Amino acid sequence: MKLGSRLKLFTTLRARLFLGFLTLSLPLVLLIILLLPKINKVILLSQKINEANISPILDTQIFQARDIVSHWILTGDARDQKNFMQIWDEINQTKDTWNDALTKLGDPVILEHWHRLEELYEPVYHAQFQVMSMSRTHDSLAAMNQYIERVRPISNEMIDIIDGKYNAQGRRMGGLYEEIKEKINRHTLKIDNSLQILKHSAYALLFLAVILTIIVPLITQRILATPIDKVINIARRIAAGDRDVVINIEDEDRLSQMLSSLKLMQDAIRNNEQKLLNNENETRALLEKLVSSSKKLSQYSSKVAAGDLHERLSMNNDDVLYDLGKDLNKMTDGLASITQRITEVSNEIVTMISMVKNSAHEQNESINSQASAIHEISTSLEEIDKSSKQTMSKAQTLREVAKNTYEQGKLGAESVNQSIEGIKISEEKMNLIAHTILDLSNHTQQIGEITGVVNTLAQQSKMLALNAAIEASKAGEAGKGFAVVAAEVRHLAEQSEQSTIQVQKILEDIRRATEKAVLVTQEGTKTLGEGIERLRKAGEVIQTLSKMINDAAISTQHIEIAIRQETVGIEQIVESMYEINRTTATFSAGINEMMDFINKLDEIAVHLKEDVNLYKV
Structure with a gap:
């Protein structure tokens, strides 16, 4: 019994329409389910690329700081002290930017090299700051050169970490810049692959949606048109005067309810026609009595109009016009x-x-x-x-x-x-x-x-x-x-x-x-x-x-x-x-x-x- 009621539920007009539109929306649902993870992944990778795409000026700033100190030792220009503090402020800002970007990038090898580079910044700064703080005398110049010579290996190591060491061909290889570039290329390749997958999935779902858009309306039209045509045919026969049309009601859906209404209308029309026929017979008999009484009244009225006021009208109690x-x-x-x-x-x-x-x-x-x-x-x-x-x-x-x-x-x-x-x-x-x-x-x-x-x-x-x-x-x-x-x-x-x-x-x-x-x-x-x-x-x-x-x-x-x-x-x-x-x-x-x-x-x-x-x- 429960199985039969469930089957009837799927055969009702509302259920048919619901299934039809659900079938049409299925490709869109699948498209959303498949594309959302890919889109999120593409967005995440794009963010990483943007964060990793930082300004490659670390080595330049190190060279600028070293040049300013050397110029100070040679000339003693007071502007070099101001330029020295300004370049180290820029170096600190760049360090903060790189630190945030590389932390979000999350590559352990790159982070290890970066932490080593951060450790080397501190001794270089202190050595250069001591040189810039000394007064320029003959003895102090020798001390300054010693400080510079002691810091030079550290700054060279920092350049090697940033730009890489020289290979046999005399080119620097394996620095932070190179590693970040390779990381960006890998993420870009993943984005391209995800976009290709999204494109193929979209084409496939679009093709499926076109097919369903053509097939589902045809099937729905065929399912709905047959019972509706049946109802229209019955209504036309009743309107033409056929009162013996047989109306079979099999289900309990909306179309069946419409057939029930037509059957009730057919019975009501049949009963009203019978009542009208009975009333017509009664009206005909009453009209005959009315005509007979009207003739008597007309004759009597003619006599009164002619001046004869002696006679009186005689009528039975059952006459229609007795009163x-x-x-x-x-x-x-x-x-x-x-x-x-x-x-x-x-x-x-x-x-x-x-x-x-x-x-x-x-x-x-x-x-x-x-x-x-x-x-x-x-x-x-x-x-x-x-x-x-x-x-x-x-x-x-x-x-x-x-x-x-x-x-x-x-x-x-x-x-x-x-x-x-x-x-x-x-x-x-x-x-x-x-x-x-x-x-x-x-x-x-x-x-x-x-x-x-x-x-x-x-x-x-x-x-x-x-x-x-x-x-x-x-x-x-x-x-x-x-x-x-x-x-x-x-x-x-x-x-x-x-x-x-x-x-x-x-x-x-x-x-x-x-x-x-x-x-x-x-x-x-x-x-x-x-x-x-x-x-x-x-x-x-x-x-x-x-x-x-x-x-x-x-x-x-x-x-x-x-x-x-x-x-x-x-x-x-x-x-x-x-x-x-x-x-x-x-x-x-x-x-x-x-x-x-x-x-x-x-x-x-x-x-x-x-x-x-x-x-x-």
Whole structure:
């Protein structure tokens, strides 16, 4: 049982697809399994080659250090000490690089030679350092040469380890460089072999993948297409109407489940067709009963439509339209009752319409006469309104003129007041000018007194200069210089005397002019006082006139307000008369419309009475 279930598991649709895609991915899995170790090996070897590919400068650095020491012994150049320390720093860095690379390379023979080389670096450095540290004297030079000779065999051994010893042909062989090169060549050969193997494996797996890509889809298509074609064939036969298709279900996979669904669909279609057939027979019998009942209802409805309300419809309880027939009988009874009521009401309507028609005719005549009277009143009121508006317009014009005159009067009064104020200011200025002129007269008098003193001093200076000139002439040659000074002083005194005389004349003219100016300002002040009094009287007259004009403007405004109120009242009366006229016209139109409606209602009542008489109750 377990074996059978496992076999069915591999025959399901999902299992087939899984196996197909697993087969397609198998070459890739094999390729990965085979190539990963080779790739890792190639990567490891490449790393070793890169690490072993170090700079071959060890022997060069040893020669450089030895040359620097020799140059120091010969020349004593101070730069050699700096170069010596720098080259040994580079040697130490190179040693560290080589040590890391050779340790990773892991070759025991190379490591043995390298450790020996490291041991020789120490004595060489100490010997050279001692030489570079000595002071250069005649005795020290001999010691330096001894140190150099002692270190030379060590450095030669180091070169032999690095580059190898000389063979019979005079070439160095078997050094570290040679061993590392052979190691690199062996690793490179292994990489080439691994790459060749990878290439052949890739070609083989690619060929296998191509074959599987072609074969597996064909096999999968053939395995899946057969049951799917079977399902499609069964579905087409069922769709064509074949309800007896035999559906055999052998397995439990997805295709078998699809066949089960088709079988269930086939059974459901068969059952639904049987139910539809039964329903069709029942519907046919019910339709025959419905047609028979419809004929009875149609005949009865035709009689009722023709006006025969005496008969009633008789139907059995098992009729399909029994309830409808019962409702038609009730409708006929109601229609007969309504017809009787309509007949009675239509007779009453005809009588009432005649009465309303006569009353409406009388109201129409009364309204027409009333509308004529209202039209005459409205015409008279319109003439009164026009006259009031003209009067109000004239009152407004008069009020505006009075208002403008009052405003001009106010402006005139203000101008008079401003003129009075200006004249008062001018009067004050005239008084100030008079006082200023009087002060000027006093100052000129004081200046005259000062010029008199100056004139006296000038005359005295003139006399003194004359006396000095006389005394200088008496002194002879010794008094010539003093005589010149005395002459200049006398000349200045004469000029001062003449200037004071001119100043006194000018001051006299100023005094006379100030006296005239004082008289003029006094007369101007008196004239300004008289002008102020006249302007004050004119201002009082203008204010009185402005007040009278203002009173007239106020009276005009009262008149305008009264006329405006009267105009508003007249306009309201006119508007009311218009409203009455419109209402009367509307009412008259309503009466006319009502007359038309009454006439139409009369016609309708007559036709209604004729139509009701068709029904026989």
